[in-house]
Amino acid sequence: MTTIADVARLAGVSPATVSRFFSGRPIRAEAAVRNAIDELGYSPNAIAKSLKSGRTGNVGVIIPDISDPYFASAVKGIDMESRERGYNLFLCNSDDGRERQDQALVALLGVVDGLILTPSIESGPPPASLARHACPLVLLDREFSEPVDCDTVTVDNLAGAKQAARYLVEIGHRRIGVISGPLTSTPGRLRHEGFIQGLTESSIELEDQNVFVGDFREMDGYIGMKHVLSGLPPTAVFVANNLMAIGALRACKESGLRVPSDLSFVSFDDLEVGTLLEPAITTVGRHPTQEGALAMSLLAQRLEGDSFDAPRRCVLETRLSVRDSCAAPSSGHRSPVGIPAPTA
Amino acid sequence: MTTIADVARLAGVSPATVSRFFSGRPIRAEAAVRNAIDELGYSPNAIAKSLKSGRTGNVGVIIPDISDPYFASAVKGIDMESRERGYNLFLCNSDDGRERQDQALVALLGVVDGLILTPSIESGPPPASLARHACPLVLLDREFSEPVDCDTVTVDNLAGAKQAARYLVEIGHRRIGVISGPLTSTPGRLRHEGFIQGLTESSIELEDQNVFVGDFREMDGYIGMKHVLSGLPPTAVFVANNLMAIGALRACKESGLRVPSDLSFVSFDDLEVGTLLEPAITTVGRHPTQEGALAMSLLAQRLEGDSFDAPRRCVLETRLSVRDSCAAPSSGHRSPVGIPAPTA
DNA sequence: CTGAAAGCGCTTACAG
DNA sequence: CTGAAAGCGCTTACAG
DSSP, X not given: OOOHHHHHHHHTSOXXXXXXXXXXXXXXXXXXXXXXXXXXXXXXXXXXXXXXXXXXXXXXXXXXXTTSHHHHHHHHHHHHXXXXXXXXXXXXXXXXXXXHHHHHHHHHHHHOSXXXXXXXXXXXXXXXXXXXXXXXXXXXXXXXXXXXXSEEEEEOHHHHHHHHHHHHHHTTOOSEEEEEOOTTSHHHHXXXXXXXXXXXXXXXXXXXXXXXXXXXXXXXXXXXXXXXXXXXXXXXXXXXXXXXHHHHHHHXXXXXXXXXXXXXXXXXXXXXXXXXXXXXXXXXXXXXXXXXHHHHHHHHHHHTTOTTSOOOEEEEOOEEEOOSSOOOOOSSSXXXXXXXXXXX | OOOHHHHHHHHTSOHHHHHHHHTXXXXXXXXXXXXXXXXXXXXXXXHHHHHHHSOOSEEEEEESOTTSHHHHXXXXXXXXXXXXXXXXXXEEEOTTOHHHHHHHHXXXXXXXXXXXXXXXXXXXXXXXXXXXXXXXXXXXXXXXXXXXXXXXXXXXXXXXXXXXXXXXXXXXXXXXXXXXXXXXXXXXXXXXXXXXXXXXXXXXXXXXXXXXXXXXXXXXXXXHHHHHHHSSOOSEEEESSHHHHHHHHHHHHHTTOOTTTTOEEEEESOOTTGGGSSSOOEEEEOOHHHHHHHHHHHHHHHHTTOTTSOOOEEEEOOEEEOOSSOOOOOSSSOOOTTSOOOOO
16 A cells, blocks of 8 residues: 555655645645656545544444434435535444444444434443543434433424324224334333323223334334234224334234224334325324434534533424324224214 | 553553553453553544554445435345454445545545445446555445456346346237336346347337336436326336336326236336335345345455455346236236236 | 554644 | 654564
């Protein structure tokens, strides 16, 4: 590998001059240096550069699962925003595991200026490596079990789930099921609680049989739905995220259950390809791309010096998108799609 | 930030000894060093480490689009395999742009030991930065316009597309449409050619009106299908990848076209959530996870010393998965799903 | 097993 | 504008 010294020698200048050339400052021997660089095929060693400068120009992102459409979109938002601000993005997958998350953290902390992190489900307290490095951090979508002194971007999970519950009640449902995410994660717990609160307002209780707590992955959506359907099936089900919704829909299909005539269906998070499905699914929607972009801009502000501000906690609104997967409870015929039936 | 020197001082040993402790070698003052590390909350600086050792333990991946289900799955395969081999994965998005790809390349080349790359569509020749660094490289899914001396993992795009064409012909279609990917990319071109070859075998020609060349993204699938439908619509359409298939299906739905009774539909790449769709889509399928894992294991072999072998070009088989989106061409009634009709 | 020393490739005050 | 020199934090032969 050729170094800055090789270039300097060939160009007849000092290494310092070559370095200055790369940092854009004017130098006298520009032509010679440029020639030497071309001839040797030289490009600067990023590692050596950042060892000295203390800056990498990179931002790290750690998320549980890239194939989760929510995270895919959020990353898209982060990516756009980081590009615009001149940062490079390094993405790592934690597979929602504490150990893998911490490994990624260690690897990234070395080579980035800042970090956006969605803590893994069994997060517990923030990893020690975070405290050691003075690396600006933004939490996205989830928080640690103990409060951390950093910026956060989440949605109002409680309100969103509550709204879903109210909607189902409003169109006449009483025997309702819920497939929740892990109660150890902030979104899992808050959506669960929010949904229950929404039912409690109307004095509706969930039967144990109709509650399933999953892990936010497709398989648990499938298992959860099978579980809920194994007893006296509810007339409506709320599924706490997109991946589990896919699994749950698969279970419905397999069981020959028609949505919404046999079962009304609401999920949290929009479904990719969701509008292609028959019926289109009613969801508690949010804007993953905007969440990601916001997280990145908060981080960028930290990186550019606002390090004395207090932590900012951004809680974005959700919105219930009523589509075609809910109807008034009725066993006989399929009720008009998307039109709330009068309350029973 | 605390350094190895701080730890050494506190433990009463030399920096070299602390360094040896971290590399797992036995040292006498182990207890003292361990205490010092804990007390100071020290963790080694990855950058400094790799500057000296020339090794990072990281592998970089550059793909066009994380939200493309194919790449999401491929990355999953890479990720699993890299974990198993003790590498950390840094993922970058090129957004299928040459410039962004090259930026990511430069950023990654500094901090990884090896690279897996899907060249952007308008790839052209391999970027200079690649040649400069002696960084092992594996190409995934696509190749550069000029051959590069490195390992490759692709699928047999030509054969796969040809098989799709034969199938459509076999079940009776004659007026057929195709929505292809960019002909500047290897998969785009080979699928296009393969499909045409498959038709030519039966002396079927594509009408210009029924050919659309898109960019592999959802929007162009939509536009392409609208285009194809704007003339005398074909009885069957082949769409060259998953994202465009989603867009194309959206266009069908919007146009009130029923699949397969009004239009038979085959796509390349399995669709995420595909089996949930009505009808389930017949596809030229492959195994993205396996492709990713293979790419990573080829790379790992290079990293572990097999640098004198000739480049290995792995071309994996595709498989036609017949589902419910194709039927014999008929305008009156819906023919039995999935059962090939006798050739006209 | 251990320490002093050189060096990985680059940058940056410091003099000029 | 430029060069000599020190140093970023760590590792690794080299002697002991």
